[in-house]
Amino acid sequence: MIILVVLASFIPALLLYLYLSKRKDDPQYKKYCGTMFLAGVLSSFGVVGLDLILTIALKLLKLNEVHPLLSAALKCFLVNAFAEEYMKYHFTRKRIKKHQIRYSFLDLISYFCITALGFEILESIVYAFTTNPMQIIVRGLTCLHGCYGLTMGYFMAKKEATGEKKYGLYGLLIPMLLHGFYNFFLSEAIPEPYDMLVLVFLFAAIIIGVRLLIWMRKNKDKEEYNRILNPLAVPDDTDIRTEEVQS
Numbered sequence: 001m002i003i004l005v006v007l008a009s010f011i012p013a014l015l016l017y018l019y020l021s022k023r024k025d026d027p028q029y030k031k032y033c034g035t036m037f038l039a040g041v042l043s044s045f046g047v048v049g050l051d052l053i054l055t056i057a058l059k060l061l062k063l064n065e066v067h068p069l070l071s072a073a074l075k076c077f078l079v080n081a082f083a084e085e086y087m088k089y090h091f092t093r094k095r096i097k098k099h100q101i102r103y104s105f106l107d108l109i110s111y112f113c114i115t116a117l118g119f120e121i122l123e124s125i126v127y128a129f130t131t132n133p134m135q136i137i138v139r140g141l142t143c144l145h146g147c148y149g150l151t152m153g154y155f156m157a158k159k160e161a162t163g164e165k166k167y168g169l170y171g172l173l174i175p176m177l178l179h180g181f182y183n184f185f186l187s188e189a190i191p192e193p194y195d196m197l198v199l200v201f202l203f204a205a206i207i208i209g210v211r212l213l214i215w216m217r218k219n220k221d222k223e224e225y226n227r228i229l230n231p232l233a234v235p236d237d238t239d240i241r242t243e244e245v246q247s
Contacts, residue, residue, distance in 0.1 A: 005133040009124055009140025013117045016146050019213075020110040023220065032101050036092060036111045040118020043091035044126075047119070050083040072189035073180075081180035088115050088145075089152060089172060100233045105161055105225040106216060109153035116149025142202060144182065147209030148175035154212055160229045178205045 021033035058064050058079070064071055092115040096103065103111065120143065128136060155171030158164075178201055184190065185198035219225045 036114040037118040040115040046087040072187040076183035077180035108157040112153030113149035120145035147205040
């Protein structure tokens with residue numbers, strides 16, 4: 001039974017992946033979408049490592065012994081939200097640099113979101129052993145990591161397009177805050193009825209994600225969002241061999 005529930009919870013994330021990967025008919029783009037999905041899965045191991053380091057640091061500094069609300073805030077924002085969002089960002093950038101991927105504004109949004117989806121799929125499998133079927137379904141339907149990924153991708157693309165570093169900060173900070181507040185109001189330290197505030201950050205993330213998907217669809221044919229933002233990037237060996245054959 002639980003296996004069927006977990007598989008059903010994958011559907012929204014997989015549908016979003018298919019939508020983004022089929023956004024344009026380019027074999028190289030589709031290949032890199034798969035690369036980013038794998039990067040998201042691998043980022044889970046980076047999250048575990050960073051999570052462990054931050055948890056140990058809090059214990060050494062005895063910050064886990066402070067007021068329950070402050071302790072919960074540190075865990076939710078610093079250990080959980082920061083570790084997960086930063087690692088998704090890091091692994092996306094690492095793959096782009098390793099493969100010297102050329103990307104447009106829209107491509108970059110897709111890549112960051114797909115990395116987040118890869119992480120979400122693996123995280124859902126882990127959560128299957130610690131939560132009940134209803135929570136698994138809710139996690140799957142809301143696809144929050146996909147929403148955070150779309151948000152991060154939009155601002156990172158904005159940074160690349162404008163050259164303004166503030167957008168890179170927004171790209172990290174906004175998903176971290178949405179993620180952190182969501183976790184915080186779900187923590188046991190929050191008394192009723194304040195725990196209902198979790199819905200504010202749940203729907204905020206979903207609304208932002210849906211609006212960005214609509215924006216991407218409306219602007220899918222505009223040249224300014226499809227031009228290559230890093231034209232000096234050198235393709236990986238596969239692309240070089242392809243270009244040599246064509247020339």
